[in-house]
Amino acid sequence: MRSVIDIVDLSVEEIDGLIDVASDIIENPKKYSEKCKGKKLATLFFEPSTRTRLSFEAAMIELGGNVIGFSSANSSSASKGESVADTAKVISCYADIIAMRHPLEGAPLVAALNASIPVINAGDGGHKHPTQTLADLLTIKREKGRLNNLTVGFCGDLKYGRTVHSLLGALSRYTGIKVVLISPEELMVPAYVKHDILEKNNMDYVETTDLESALPSLDVLYMTRVQQERFADVEEYERLKDSYILTAEKMEKAKSDTIVLHPLPRVNEISVAIDKDDRACYFKQVLNGKYMRMALILKLLEIREKDDSPFTIDREDFVYSTYKCHNKKCISMVEQELVNIAKPSETDQSVLRCVYCDKKVN
Amino acid sequence: MRSVIDIVDLSVEEIDGLIDVASDIIENPKKYSEKCKGKKLATLFFEPSTRTRLSFEAAMIELGGNVIGFSSANSSSASKGESVADTAKVISCYADIIAMRHPLEGAPLVAALNASIPVINAGDGGHKHPTQTLADLLTIKREKGRLNNLTVGFCGDLKYGRTVHSLLGALSRYTGIKVVLISPEELMVPAYVKHDILEKNNMDYVETTDLESALPSLDVLYMTRVQQERFADVEEYERLKDSYILTAEKMEKAKSDTIVLHPLPRVNEISVAIDKDDRACYFKQVLNGKYMRMALILKLLEIREKDDSPFTIDREDFVYSTYKCHNKKCISMVEQELVNIAKPSETDQSVLRCVYCDKKVN
Amino acid sequence: MRSVIDIVDLSVEEIDGLIDVASDIIENPKKYSEKCKGKKLATLFFEPSTRTRLSFEAAMIELGGNVIGFSSANSSSASKGESVADTAKVISCYADIIAMRHPLEGAPLVAALNASIPVINAGDGGHKHPTQTLADLLTIKREKGRLNNLTVGFCGDLKYGRTVHSLLGALSRYTGIKVVLISPEELMVPAYVKHDILEKNNMDYVETTDLESALPSLDVLYMTRVQQERFADVEEYERLKDSYILTAEKMEKAKSDTIVLHPLPRVNEISVAIDKDDRACYFKQVLNGKYMRMALILKLLEIREKDDSPFTIDREDFVYSTYKCHNKKCISMVEQELVNIAKPSETDQSVLRCVYCDKKVN
Structure with a gap:
């Protein structure tokens, strides 16, 4: 049996397969509308995340399945001290597949090792969030037509941004990817990411603090938020923050076919005025996230039909x-x-x- | 595309149409049990309201549809600072129609202006709550047989009671309505309501502080709660509160076919002893609310099938x-x-x- | 119409009937997958309980029905002061059957007396929790083949453990039951339980503080948690607590066919190492709880079809x-x-x- 805890749990071939299924769902939604009839998804959200939770729930419902679950730890048995392992064993009696978000790193792995049903990591603290990366990949594929030979800029908080690290990891397995890392010095990509992902895979990358000068070269711009609480010095934050806010003015420097992504929720790092720009793809990314989650749920339930040995x-x-x-x-x-x-x-x-x-x- | 933010967004003809559909649903529930198959309602409740939320959810399920959503802000992305506009855009990727309750006035309008699906206002602070008014209207129609030529008493907090203002607005479009406004001086209907609704439409109205003497004239008595926190002077509250509590004794003064309405939840403003009185219609009102929400969901989804231009x-x-x-x-x-x-x-x-x-x- | 507030609301014949239906569901799940199509269960949880709530929800979904509800009081109208009676009347307009958990004793009874649909008590404070007892009984029946002629040990907090008192009450109606009560002196079975259940029914029972010496005689061991807050003296708790923790070492003293039950959630009173022991049946108990809830929902809805007179x-x-x-x-x-x-x-x-x-x- 398979669970998906990290994006690297899926091979390039499997990711390409999920993209194909998601694309087919987009073309022929009715073909899939009863695929999970009689199946139940459990959404176990030990911390709130509306967007991710509702994406999973919409995905399961569009497959004809049902949903049970909780949306915060205080309405769960966790408040009585139940372990993640026991929760996973109990939920295996009620549902066919689990999507788990947890504030502690590794909790979905513990669940997967104890559940008798597949577990999808829907975010574990600042650690992993593989289905966001699946959403990112489908969006790039559909908007740019390819996942190789692309110049991809990452802007904002590259130090703590798990979605950035995860997408870098996923892209490292495709060819011809050039990476432009745009951030204040305080929030540069950590050494282990450079070492384990960029250098290990011989990826072509540059680092810069200047969004405006980097913009013209990019095929894809992946925005993230620069949060005040990341800075020791408030004045430094105040001085820098506007440089990493994407405005209509800055977008004039980008190519006509650059696409702008953002994992959402956004606060103010992308001006609302850009939403109407055809290059703004962050709401398409939301929709694509739902389709990739549908493809992933389908795949994991299919695998389980054939192989119900425990995840180890x-x-x-x-x-x-x-x-x-x-x-x-x-x-x-x-x-x-x-x-x-x-x-x-x-x-x-x-x-x-x-x-x-x-x-x-x- | 249509959204319903205020009761006046619906014409008298449309309200009559909704009443007809709701009545047909009551007669022939099976005819409607698959009408929304494959459709999803998103209940976005930024503040709790069991009754309203479960009414919408029961409505959608009885139409054969599904429900996703959240029941309080702390289990939503709002706690991460997401704007209402972005939430509306994201949810448009997951659902076919939105019911939104929000503590801030105008939030459902902002959602409607940004969503690509219809939005129903399920209450925005003390401002509007159109589906409660639809429940009130169906109850009056079914119990009294008409929406014109009625003497309607409103009792309690007429200053802050949004359901009172909204029902007054709806009734102002029917003929032969006499209004009796019964409240302590502190909680009288505000000047703008008198001016914009009662006087502008030449409605026949009187104001009084005395429930008992008003009762014998009424066809409909609409009760609301007198809350202590509305009074600057606690003693004044203590002196007054009992006058606005409906008891079996007071009900003896009412006509045999007067109907008693209340938007619920009730605390103590209607004695439990009255629940068994045939004239007590507040639980019928709850049931009617569900049927009117069914009719409204159906209507808005039908309109959207034909016209998916944005709400402006x-x-x-x-x-x-x-x-x-x-x-x-x-x-x-x-x-x-x-x-x-x-x-x-x-x-x-x-x-x-x-x-x-x-x-x-x- | 029937509601189930206490396990003794069900006769032995009815419990045997529920066990038969649950067993048939386990054998032929598809036969039941549309039985509740178009029906709605309302899960009214005024305090959180993931396991119980999701068990009811999974049960209703596996019967083809739908679920509405809330999972904590702060997302319900209770925070606005609505009475349990009014909530029950309102929910009767939305659903076909209620499962209610409430922190106050007797709340589900108040709901049952006011609802026009059946109410199942899903736990009222430390008072009653009949569906847990149904889960216990089905597990004993399926694992041991019988509900009579058994030596049943109860270990841990026998003073406050409502599941213990309830299972004792249920077993008192079967023959040949020997009871071994294993607890620290502070947490012995209360006098009224001894008097009203054990002695009144002439049950064979012994009391002991020693788990290890009691173990070899048991057919069934029902574990519960010894909580620190039950002890006036922390040192006394520290001295005692390990005696009531079930370890692999202690399990060596049990018979090869003794079964271990626990109402869950467990904290540390059963070592995780025992989970792999075939005699550990607490996760089977979880699964059985779902099946008994399915049987009970079916039965109550069937009764209501024939008799919708109020519960009195x-x-x-x-x-x-x-x-x-x-x-x-x-x-x-x-x-x-x-x-x-x-x-x-x-x-x-x-x-x-x-x-x-x-x-x-x-």
Whole structure:
């Protein structure tokens, strides 16, 4: 059985397959309107996220299925101290597939290891959010006609933006991708992302603090928000913030076929005036997110029909229990009787990382 | 495309049409049980309201449709600062029609102007609540057989009661309506309601502080709650409150065919003992609310099938951006990049009102 | 019309009938997948309980029905002061059957007396939770093949554990049941339970503080949690708590066919290591809970088709209004205009008990 915790759990071929199914759904929605009849999706949202939750729910309903779930931890058994593992086992008695959002990193992996049904990670803290990346990829594919030979700019908070790291990871598997990283110095892409994704895959990339000068070269501009709370110095934030706000004026410098993406919700980092610009694709991205979630739900339920063996992550080189993760945002800090597991880093075998949150443990 | 933000967005003919459809649904529920198959209603409740939300949800389900949504702001993206306009655009990707409740006046109008699907106002602060008025009208029609030639008493808080103002507005378009306004002096109908609704339409009305003496003349008694927090002087409240509580004893003074309405929830303003009185129609009103919402959802989805042009409110005499609304409960106080629009008052062209909340801006 | 507030509202024959239907559902789920088409369950959860709420919702969906509701009081009209009676009357306009959880004892009974549809008690404070007991009974029946001639151990908090008292009550109607009550002295079964259930029905029971020595004799071990807040003395709690934690080591003393039950959520009172033991049946219990709720929903809707007379509890020996209940957790403390009713105790006619919460009133 399969679960999807990280975008790299899906091969390039599988992602291309999901894009094909999503495209077919867009063309022939009626063909899919009863595909999940009698099936139930459980949306287990331990923190609120309207957009993502309703996207999953709309996806399941458009497939003819039903939805149960909760939208915040205080209306769940978590408030009584139930472990993620037990919740996953209980929900496996009620539903056919789970979409889980959790504030702690690795919680959906713990759920997947304990559920007897597929689990989709719908966001675990600042860690992973694979279905957002699927939405991004479908939008690029449909708007630009390809996923290779593209110059892709990422603008804003590249340090903490999980959607940025995840899309970089996904694009690293396609050819001819040039990356332009646009951010204040405080919010540059972290060293491990440069090392593990950009350099390991020999990706062509440049870093800049200047959005306006970068704009003319881009096929895709991926915007994210620059949040005040990320800055130690409020004055520095005030000085910088306007540079990373996309306005109609700045858009004049972009090519006529550049597309603008944003994972939403937006606060003020893209002027509302741009919404009417044909190049603004962030609401199309929302729609595409629904279609990719439909494709993913279908695929995982199909796989499960054929193979209901439990989801496991055992690997020969895993190190059990010797190392303890010290990341306060990791599920291993609170989950009862969880086995500590460390894995060697892909780029440096001497570095061990927690399997739940990917942070170094040695 | 049509949205319904205010009861006056519907003509008398349209309201009569909705009453006919609702009556047909009551007679032939099975005929309608698949009408909305494959359609989704989004219930976007930025503040809780069980009764209204579940009424909309039951309505959609009885039409064979599905429901997605949220029931309070803290389980929505609003807690992350998303604008109402963006929420409306995002939800348009997931659903076919929206029912929105919001604590700020004008929020459903902003949603309607940005959504690509119809929006029904399910209550915006103390401002409008058109589907409650539809429930009131169907109940009067079914119980009294007519919507004209009626003496209608309104009792309680007539100053802040949006359901009272809205039903007065709806009734002003029928003939032979006599209005009896029963309230403490502190909670009398505001001057603008008297002016814009009662006097403008030459309605026959009287004001009194005495429920008992008014009762014998009434065909319809519309009760509302007198809340302590409306009074500056607690003693004044204590002295008055019992006069506006409907008891079995007071009901002896009413006619045998007077009907008692209440928008609910009730606290203690109608004694529970009256529930068994045949003249108590407030629970029938609840049921009728569901049927009118069914009729309205059907109508708006039908209109949209034929016409999916955006909902707009442009009018030649609108004044843009010069005036800013200062009503703290108006959506224009918080919504990003919202265009300020003022409209001349219908009764006095020199008075300009905010299009979102109807408050004076000059 | 029938409602189920307490497990004793169902006769042994009826419980056996529900077990038969649940077993048939397990064998032939498709036969039941459209039984409740067009019907709506309202889940009215005035306090959160994911497991119970989602169990009811999954049950209704697997019967082909729909669900509306709320999952916590702050997203309901209760926050506006609506009475339970009015909520029940309103929801009767929207749904076909109610499952209610409420923090106050007796609230579901008040709902049942006012609703025009069947009400199922999904837990009222520390009082009753009949569908948990139905889940327990089906699990014992399916795993042990019988509901008589069993030695059943109850371990942990036997003082406050409503699931324990309820299962004792249910088992008291079967023959050959031996009960072993295992708890710290602070948390022993209360005198009224011993008197009204165990002694009144001549049940064979022993009390002990020692889990390990009791284990070898048991056919069924029903675990519950020992909570720190139940102890006046923290040191006493620390000294005792480990004795009532079930570990793999302790399980070695149990028979090879002993089954372990737990109403969940578990915190740490059963080691996760035991989950893989074939004798651990608490997740099967979760699944069985869903099937028994399906059977119960079906039965109550069938009864209502034939008989829609209101649910009443009048009895000749009831005493009205003279006695007032002083239990702070009783719904009678807050519900408006509720008639106080006392009933003579079954075992001692001179003792009067509140009909809502069963506490003594004289």
